[in-house]
Amino acid sequence: MHLVVDGYGADTAKLQDEELVRTFLDEYPDAIGMTKMIAPQVYTYHGPVDEDWGVSGFVLIAESHISIHTFPDRGYVNIDIFSCKDFNTNDALEDVKTTFGLPEVKVWRMDRGTEYSTPSEAHTGMVRERSSIVSGGGPTDG
Amino acid sequence: MHLVVDGYGADTAKLQDEELVRTFLDEYPDAIGMTKMIAPQVYTYHGPVDEDWGVSGFVLIAESHISIHTFPDRGYVNIDIFSCKDFNTNDALEDVKTTFGLPEVKVWRMDRGTEYSTPSEAHTGMVRERSSIVSGGGPTDG
Numbered sequence: 001m002h003l004v005v006d007g008y009g010a011d012t013a014k015l016q017d018e019e020l021v022r023t024f025l026d027e028y029p030d031a032i033g034m035t036k037m038i039a040p041q042v043y044t045y046h047g048p049v050d051e052d053w054g055v056s057g058f059v060l061i062a063e064s065h066i067s068i069h070t071f072p073d074r075g076y077v078n079i080d081i082f083s084c085k086d087f088n089t090n091d092a093l094e095d096v097k098t099t100f101g102l103p104e105v106k107v108w109r110m111d112r113g114t115e116y117s118t119p120s121e122a123h124t125g126m127v128r129e130r131s132s133i134v135s136g137g138g139p140t141d142g
Numbered sequence: 143m144h145l146v147v148d149g150y151g152a153d154t155a156k157l158q159d160e161e162l163v164r165t166f167l168d169e170y171p172d173a174i175g176m177t178k179m180i181a182p183q184v185y186t187y188h189g190p191v192d193e194d195w196g197v198s199g200f201v202l203i204a205e206s207h208i209s210i211h212t213f214p215d216r217g218y219v220n221i222d223i224f225s226c227k228d229f230n231t232n233d234a235l236e237d238v239k240t241t242f243g244l245p246e247v248k249v250w251r252m253d254r255g256t257e258y259s260t261p262s263e264a265h266t267g268m269v270r271e272r273s274s275i276v277s278g279g280g281p282t283d284g
Contacts, residue, residue: 002146004144004252004254006254006255037198038183038185041180041183041202043179045179045204045205047177047205052205054205056179056205058183058207058209060183060198062189062194063189063194063196063198063213063220064211064220065198065200065209067200067209069206069207069226069255071205078205078206078224078254080222080224082220082222084194084211106254110146110250112146112148112220112248113148113211113220
């Protein structure tokens, strides 16, 4: 399951807090039952456009990842929580809204990865699994 | 723009090739006009389930990223190309199909990030931009 959240009107102080981003990336894999492969990588970026600065971070978890890109001057943040295990995307959405102070979000949910979590069905199950491809929705307001 | 590709029936030799993954992550940001923040991070993962092993890699580019997770024993791969600049997702899809030998794919395209690439519209443009939220499609076969 892959949850994508774009947050608007976010708390600027939180979006520029490298430690907040690092702590979330460090602790959230455990919260959804996943295993980190490496410690989170977090960087503060300054680009040619002043307003584009922000904190970018990434943690690889077992065959999936969590990523965060913040734009403090825009109150904007991109968050991806992608796990090859199923997890409660409603709970995760609430968690990121609280963590980063997000009054307004765009949300996408993609059913990916989990269909391959049962090895015995990996090859024989493809046709059956593919019948569910079009069931995913477009973006929704959360 | 965020292009998500899940590939099936992929070339096993390519999926276990850590250098292929690293080279793609190293070179593709340039191909879509983006700037790497750091060198790609690439790891081969072995989990508790034998078939779950694979290569995971990501590269942070300016406020966005590219990530790849491969499952060689399953012929399965997850690819994300997320750029805060617009790029041709059809071309990128063909590039990843060729690079990893993907006869069958699931594809999602999410219009995110780019709406904030013009600083002067960052705040005043939100309502206008939000009117386009629901125009994104669900997954499609590519």
